[in-house]
Amino acid sequence: MIYAYIENSNGKYKKSAFEAVSYAKTLADNLNDSVTALTFNSEENSEVLYKYGASQVVNVKNEALKTFNPKTYASVIEQIADGTLFVFSHSGESLSIAPYLAKAKNAAYITNVIAVPESVSPFRAKRNSFSGKAIALVETSMPNLLITIAQGAVGIKENPVQGSEENPVVTVAEDPHYKVESVEKSSEKLNLKEAELVVSGGRGMKSPENWGILEDLAETLGAATACSKPVADSGWRPHAEHVGQTGKSIAPKLYIAIGISGAIQHLAGVNGSKTMVVINNDPEAPFFKSADYGVVADLFEAVPKLTEKLRDFKG
Ligand SMILES: Cc1cc2nc3c(=O)[nH]c(=O)nc-3n(C[C@H](O)[C@H](O)[C@H](O)COP(=O)(O)OP(=O)(O)OC[C@H]3O[C@@H](n4cnc5c(N)ncnc54)[C@H](O)[C@@H]3O)c2cc1C
CATH class of the missing domain: 3.40.50.1220 (TPP-binding domain)
Incomplete structure (x- = not known):
């Protein structure tokens, strides 16, 4: 099972989410596997994720997850995702969750991937390094793998499949070391990360x-x-x-x-x-x-x- 972590903002999927699903679908096609899209408190119709190749959408609806805590998010993903391959966006949110999950899954962790893999098993792909000044070709034969994909690098590809949605009940452990004191909403008229x-x-x-x-x-x-x-x-x-x-x-x-x-x-x-x-x-x-x-x-x-x-x- 290949998982794509789907970021949403106030319940609406971000553009990078469709890139993550499209990329996961490419891996799935190579491995004769399927894609599960995993998201928290989404209010969108899952149809839009089936369109890019996710045959299952796991939308965890839980009040406690409305406050972002990377460690908690990672532990919930660990509870429900039994797969070996995880695709995240290369964004602040995903980059703060993924390392916790990589540790929990004893997985290889490859960030900032910029192209479809040259080989899926072993996984070999290009990634940006030195702030985009160089490109590294990296390979891993670890059975578990987490990757983050650079925004705008791999594109969005429609690949419609039949899908279904699940809303599992999860246990969200309190984290005594993490407290959000206040939230400042950005005043930007257009979302900078999504803007063309x-x-x-x-x-x-x-x-x-x-x-x-x-x-x-x-x-x-x-x-x-x-x-x-x-x-x-x-x-x-x-x-x-x-x-x-x-x-x-x-x-x-x-x-x-x-x-x-x-x-x-x-x-x-x-x-x-x-x-x-x-x-x-x-x-x-x-x-x-x-x-x-x-x-x-x-x-x-x-x-x-x-x-x-x-x-x-x-x-
Ligand atoms: C660890 C570290 C992290 C950093 N992270 C970032 C980062 O995330 N983002 C970032 O932006 N910087 C970052 N910096 C700072 C970075 O090194 C530069 O100092 C900064 O980007 C310069 O900003 P600037 O181009 O606005 O200003 P300046 O370097 O001062 O450039 C101003 C430019 O405006 C031009 N100019 C002046 N007047 C006019 C005019 N009338 N018409 C047309 N052009 C004019 C000048 O020719 C000049 O090229 C970081 C630095 C460090 C050390």
Whole structure:
């Protein structure tokens, strides 16, 4: 049995969940096995997971699991999942659950996988390493295996199967060492992790008052907004927008970087983007080396002009 862990946000499946199911289905087809999608307190119809190849959906409905605790989640998965192969997303949530489960299952743990496996048994696949600067080909012959798959790297593939849903009753042990004191909801209009278009600003924006031009561009495109770490650290933008090695890792179709130098720690979170456009007035800015399109210009002139042109185009 191959398990795909399905993340949901307020009961709605995240895009990365469909990638996890699609990937698990590829493994299942190779091993003549089937996929069980495992989720907590989902409010969505399981049909959508059958469409990507899950023939069983285990949706654990339990009040105690409405507060996220990685250790508790891992112990519940351990209780109900008797499989040997587990597919997770390479996201903050999954990356905090998976190591507990890997330990409990005495499993090999391969993170940040970026391609379908070259071999399923033994499992051999490519993974991102050194913040996306290198690709490693890794192999394991351990019988139990957990993998996390990089967002946007392997894609979503429809593979409809007949499915059924189960809602098992589980025991949720209290964790005296873990307490959520408060929850701060992100103010972002569009979910940055899921957005297909992202407009991002760095220190070159000079001050938070200047963000209006970036927001105008984002609104015209229907894009989410992001920022570099120093921008969030200075309180110019909320931390929920911080992308990079220590922030969110995103893989939109289009990433527009405005006044961002392109430090390796920033690129680590955005280099999965399909197309990168960089606007910077320094032709030597390192970001230009990674960009698909570069505009050497003063952002305060270029960005409003770009927005105007896009509005004309849309009109
Ligand atoms: C352990 C560690 C983890 C880190 N994690 C992250 C992370 O997750 N995310 C992250 O972003 N950073 C991270 N950093 C910081 C990173 O190294 C850089 O310092 C940071 O990304 C720089 O942010 P910036 O590009 O906004 O600012 P700067 O490096 O100051 O770049 C500003 C850019 O704006 C351009 N500019 C200035 N004025 C204009 C103008 N008028 N028009 C056009 N362009 C202009 C400049 O040419 C420059 O290239 C981390 C660092 C460390 C050590």
